[in-house]
Amino acid sequence: MPEPTIQAQESEKDENVWVASLSQYMETEIERFSNASLPQFDLIIVRVFDSGSFVAVPGSNILPQAYPESRKEMGRDVHHFTHPVQWKARSCSISKFDEMYHGLADPDKDESAFEKEFNDLLSLKLQVLRKACEQLDPKRQVLAFVHDQPLWIPLAIHIHGPPIPVLPSPNSDVALFSRLLHCNHSYISESAFGWDHEHIAKVSLSGADLKDADFDFVWSVPNLKTLCPALRELTMDHSRVTNRVISRLRESLPGVTILHSTRP
Structure with a gap:
């Protein structure tokens, strides 16, 4: 089996550094969440930003996790997860991700190339986040959301722990x-x-x-x-x-x- 190339070795070394940094951040934040005596804390929500920042906040499920079944129910707010509004969040930034983002194709010149490169970079960030969470309690659910997306099940990305809840089949x-x-x-x-x-x-x-x-x-x-x-x-x-x-x-x-x- 051939030895990894120098470029591959460097890439793996970089990823290990990113994983270690993010893993330490997650452990520190979970300890902070646990010590805060929150009324409800059953999952972790991680926002993943273009700048290379990861922001973890304590979260909880909103039950029942369903959609309005009739026109009369349309007025109610539909979110599936929540987090404390007043929570003072801290971030973990990986500068290389910010550098990589600013090196993507110009969307004004080639939107499809930008989209592909953006998705590849996002996949790399999520891969690093998953590896950083491998040592966490398997019962601790971690979900990621891109940027400031609303907390809806269809937009949630599973990272660690129990799977994302399965929504009931629509009845209307x-x-x-x-x-x-x-x-x-x-x-x-x-x-x-x-x-x-x-x-x-x-x-x-x-x-x-x-x-x-x-x-x-x-x-x-x-x-x-x-x-x-x-x-x-x-x-x-x-x-x-x-x-x-x-x-x-x-x-x-x-x-x-x-x-x-x-x-x-």
Whole structure:
């Protein structure tokens, strides 16, 4: 078996340093959380920033973790996790990640190249975070969120400990499309939909955040057309959702106009 190249050895050495630094930070913060006598603390939320900073805060689950099932329930706030608002968070910064971020392709010149490089860098950060958490109590759940994303299950990234809770299968059109809005990084509100009395008639899921995998839970619904009796129009413009999903939606929702365009 060939010896690792000098570049590979340097890369592994760098990663070990990053892991050690982040591991020490996590252990220190967990001790601080534990000593704070918080009313509820059953998970750790880690914000991962472009600048190379990681910010860990004590968190807890908001139960029940579900979506509104009817138009009447649309007014309630839908978050799945929470953390103390007054908590004085401390960060761990890895300067190399900041340097790597500023070396990414210019998004104004090549958006697809920037996106790929950004995702590769994010994967590296998450890999380092997972390694830094390997020695933590296996019962201690650690979830990551990119930047200041809302604390919604579809946006949570599992890092350590018990898996992310499985949401119940939707029992209404409101629950189904509310969840897809979250997958699309959009807030849930009554005005987000066009209505026919108590059922959704029109919905837009346009934008680049929705992916094919976000529809996996949709296929578990026994009869999608029955669940969405008033749906007439579904729009997904500038989307990264592929024709494979669009074709399946058209089969499952006969009579519904599905407007779809992909990103340029």
